[in-house]
Amino acid sequence: MVMTGDTRPVIRTPDQRIRVFVSSTLHELAGERRAARAAVERLQMAPVMFELGARPHPPRDLYRAYLEQSDVFVGIYGASYGWVAPGEEISGLEDEYRLAPARMPKLIYIKSTDERDDRLRALIARIQTDDTAAYLHFRSEQELEEQVAGDLATLLAERFDESRVISELEPDVAVPSLISRIPVPYTTTIGRADDIATVRDMLTAGTDRVVSLIGPGGIGKSRLAIETALATEDLFPDGTYFVPLEGVLEPGLLLPTISFALGIRDNGEAELEERISHALDARRVLIVLDNFEQIVDAAPVLVRLYTVAPSAVFLVTSRIVLHIRGERVFDVPSLSMPVGGFPASLDASTRSAAVALFVDRAQAVRPGFDVTADNAQDVADICRRLEGLPLAIELAAAKMRILTPSGIAERLGKSLPLLSAAVRDLPERHRTMRATIDWSVGLLPEVQRDLLEDLGVFATRFTLDAVEALGAGRSWDGQALDALSALVDGSLVKQFDMGGRSVFSLLAIVREYAIGRLKARGEADRVRAAHADYYSGLVHRLAPGLGGTGQADAVRQLGLELPNLRAAVRHLVYTNRLDDAGDFAWSLLIYWWISGFFAEVRLWMLELLEKQHAHPITQRTRAVAWFLALWGEMWQRPSEQVVAGLGECVRLFTEAGDDDSAAMALAARATARIQLQDFDAEKADAELREAVGRLRDAGNAWAEAITEVSLGRLAWVRESTSDALAHFDRAAEIAEQGGDLFTRSVAGNLRSRLNFQLGRIDVAEIEFVHTLTISVGLHYDEGVAYGLEGICAVAAARGEAWRAAALAVAAGVIRRRIGIFDAEAFTVHTPYLEILRGRDAAGVAAGEGAGADLTVADAVKLALPGDEFARVAEAVSHW
Structure with a gap:
């Protein structure tokens, strides 16, 4: 062929x-x-x-x-x-x-x-x-x-x-966001065409800012949201984002989670709500928020967001109504079932959706199965007893590997009434779903049943390695692979590929069931502790690579494990292992900075500080918590109190014997000082220089390079350009020697901008090109915007009106999408573009019109020479 x-x-x-x-x-x-x-x-x-x-x-x-x-x-x-x-x-x-x-x-x-x-x-x-x-x-x-x-x-x-394009960058540097991509439905969606069309009509009308898909667990809310998102992409030309909230338990984490899905890096320099509203402004986007019920107290945040971003629409799945203005509720129905006491239809074209789903899933485990005159009544009874709940039907169909329809119907008839009677405090369909899970689990051997309950401690997804690490002393120790495979076969665990590896997950309602059973046995804290210990060990293995050549791989692996990192640190705080929680958070400082999770970490650290009165902590843990809690304050609400608080961190780290961390706190105090309206530049400069020396002595190349960048920015603001260049040179050199691509891109962007302002156009262009390729490889949106703006400035200086204007608009699109804005002192392209506008207004106007339609890949291709673009073509194709 x-x-x-x-x-x-x-x-x-x-x-x-x-x-x-x-x-x-x-x-x-x-x-x-x-x-x-x-x-x-x-x-x-x-x-x-x-x-x-x-x-x-x-x-x-x-x-x-x-x-x-x-x-x-x-x-x-x-x-x-x-x-x-x-x-x-x-x-x-x-x-x-x-x-x-x-x-x-x-x-x-x-x-x-x-x-x-x-x-x-x-x-x-x-x-x-x-x-x-x-x-x-x-x-x-x-x-x-x-x-x-x-x-x-x-x-x-x-x-x-x-x-495949061979790049000089790290081979695994290109890491597209896995979070915001609409999940792939790995099985056929059955019986939802009318529901999808109805919800699409709601979204098309444009009169409702929040459309909530409401129903019990297992009714198919998430699947309906996914299919609707796929079917409405034409309505939202500026993007559709899928935000899973299953592992998000604190209302305060809603904004950080949304910002991560949007590609907004929370470096603490601006309020997240401000950055999100800036990113969504005038953009027609759909944001799917899945499993909202556990943070329903955060619902008013959606009102604030759609108020400042009137073109954004939210599609929410929840077991309970949000009760906010602008909300339109769609009650997700069960699948249609055979009417009355009639058997299932032998004709596939006239079957109810529930029967069609049962047959489809049964065929996955027993090829060739179909409705016959002998089993039609049993199939219909199964679907009616399970009230048309899709997950319940899938669990029952999975038993076709070992049972006949008659056997399933008989066992359901005996078990479901008794099991649902034990949970009478739940609404009817909740009882049916819970009873079906209980029935399905009850058919498992003890080892598989115990494993399923232990899996409840994982958040969202997990690997076989993580499961095996929890096995010590458990009944399934040494049998994890076989038992896990059996749970996959039984549709209680899902398996899929992510980031080049096989991962597993539980549906939210199955996870709730599992952890509930584990709590009832008094085993939850023990297994959660094992979970936290495993991920603490993972963090300590990966953290050393964050500042050097292993940076890209470490960031990728930690990103894939983020839900379990959250669960681990939450458990450490909850069980009063506060020193362990502080060490966990501090080990990931570089990850929080690169990926932008400071608002999230701040919540954990404030909770830790609240508990210190009843549960004493070390001075180092107190310093860590205060440092991470004050980071955002330093940028967003600078004050003498913040400067003093970071000074206290310096003292606490020093007294704890952690000179490395004390030097980082000293650099942060100087940076906080610079944010004050009338700051003491000499004092800030002296503190930064002292911090550089101490960090060099401690061998902390990452923090030394970042502090050199801060010295360069300070010198630039003070109009000491030669000193600024020297600091940027030193920062770039340290980062390059250590393999720290992220800091290299930050230092390079600043150095190239300054060289451009000094009239060194050719020198600046070389570095703009280099940092743009690095930023593409890192999937670093801010760096790409800076690189495009830099090459725009070069093009404008050379009179290339159309190209300069197109790149400026393309960079502006990225800026708006991720909500970033800069101090005017560090902007280089706009003055030259305005000069060019006076000389060639038509060329600039034409370029601006074209730039609005460029994809990121198009813009990068326009900016880079052909050979340089070939190096990053594969990486940029994922955007």
């Missing part, structure tokens, strides 16, 4: 699975669809099988959105052209093919048959002239599965070398 088109899709990392859209008629090719899905999943890709196939009345907007989210089109054609709905000229089958983007590779499989509809023959003839499509004939389902798997593997192999 040979592809003749010019499309060259990027090879994605495992956390961004390639999505394969499968198009075919429904009933005629049901077996072939199962074969195609098996082939796609064999290659760890994600099958996109819209509502089990092209339907008589296809919701065009929905499958258009699915197609736009997909990477490969697979068309399977047999004898039937498909039904043409009233008022339509073509079938859904042909419409899906036509709507597939031109850039998308198309793999077409034609079933050998003696008869074929004339219109399908015509469609196939057109496909054969499409140079982005390749086609083969097949005879059996098994042959089709092998062909699809082989062709997808070949497609990837052909493009792998073309998509």
